Amino acid sequence: MDRRVPAGPQDGGANGSAGTAAAAFAVDKAPLLGKKSKAGPSGRAAHYTGRMTIYVLVVALVSATGGMLFGFDVGIAMASFQEEYFPEIYTRSIAGQKDSDPYCKYHDTRLQLFSAIMFLSGAVIAVPAGLASRHFGRKISMLASGCCFLLGAGLQAGSHSLVQLIIGRCILGFGVGTAASVVPVYISEVAPYASRGGLAYLFQLAVTAGILAAQLVNYGNQYIPVWGWRLSLGLAAMPACVLCLGGLVLPESPSYLLEQGRWAEGKAVLQMLRGTDEVDAEYADICDAARASARVSAWESWKNLVTRQNLPMTIMATSLAFLQQLTGINAIIFYAPIMFDSFSKSTAALLNAVIIGGVNVAGTLVGMPLVDKVGRRPLLLEGGIQMLLSQIATCAILGAGFNSSSTLSTGTAAAALTMICLFISGFSWSWGPIVWVLGAEVQTLDTRTSGMSAVVFANYISSFIIGQAFLSMLCGMKYFAFLFFASWNLFMTLLVYYLLPETKGVPLEDTAYACLFARHPFWRRVMGKAGKQVLEREAFRAAAFRQAEAVEGGDLRDLAKYYEALGL
């Protein structure tokens, strides 16, 4: 069923107000249609006066803690935990069998399932989470995510059986999947367009900080014999508390408010976020997108993902999200402690994991200021090549190192660790964060929440598959597993090179995204007539903007009403 179509931004405006506004603005559509405009930051964007403010930074930081939920829950490799729940692995591990195959020591279906189950439940929840964020708002969805996480962390920390542990992990997965579906969208919607990429990196920064914090906690807790792992699992509740608080006190996203017809509130939030009252051009674009989105039902929001107009964006965003896992990142992060444990002693294993975690955080920080300057494409291309080369090198080092013995010499282990760090840094400033940035920004408001759910679904399903497969793969393929991922990195780099247009610096609620794809040599053919319509509409909007400027004598306060009068 169609949702309520907001009347229009004018105070107390009634349905059908377009006619009144049209009369008030004496709009003449005819002369606008012949004009052409370029995609990308059009004339309108130059009038988006608000810049980065402390307020928006704090808002983005608080909501980004949603990413920490994910990070906190990886890599529980402590001996006490293994002893309690995976005794066979523990026995094998302490026996230190010199003749055992180092690639197969930890090959255990139950351990793989335990690591991967969170992704399966995260994928399952992604669709309802997107619906909730569309209907009830981003804030309440963040709150729900934090609550699921608190419950899941409590169940895990107090667990007395594998069943309880797994139920806790599923509920955690609900929290994590909801956060991933909502937080990047929320950050994109509150961010000023010129810093949107960098602010959206905060989500990934929180993911990496969560992974590092969990690894540090694990490292410290190994000295608390019996219940140390409970503390590790329970501490995961901390970021959840911050997210719950955020869900209560953060402002709702302006796009959501305007889509609900809450014009005055939406404008006030936008002004607060931008630190200025002069938000008319941006407000007009959001109103325009909000009116179009409010006409679309939940079902249509999903169906529209595969219309010719949206298909290119949907294909690129979801396939990059799926392929992100084929970089091999989680295979390495999840199993780094386990891999290194099979190389050397368990303390060294956790220490190695901490080094990897640190590189992951540092790399994300390096990418943050770059993404809005050099753009998404160059980072993805550079990151892809760096990952590819370092995996080939890791494969060669491990191949040579294990050729003569079943344990690695210190020098060889250090060389392998260096290559793995190179791999992690390449991922952390490119494919790690950019998948989330693109997922939240390439769709228009009407398909944004469903598009983001599809991105999370694709990413988590692929994490689940890789999580299930990697230890078996490592055992079967040995160091050639790294070559497997390297070949995927080659494919992904080529995919970006040929098929991904650069999307930096385009305002979120602008139609210019679709224009970028409508002009692309390949996607233009996929979009067909729909692509031409997109370009015409953008040209019309840009021309309408110029005329509004002229009509109002440069005063853009009534721009939103003017667009509405034109039926935009």
Ligand code: BGC
């Ligand atoms: C990925 C995760 C990964 C993390 C590592 C995220 O972007 O989606 O699967 O564990 O980055 O930093």
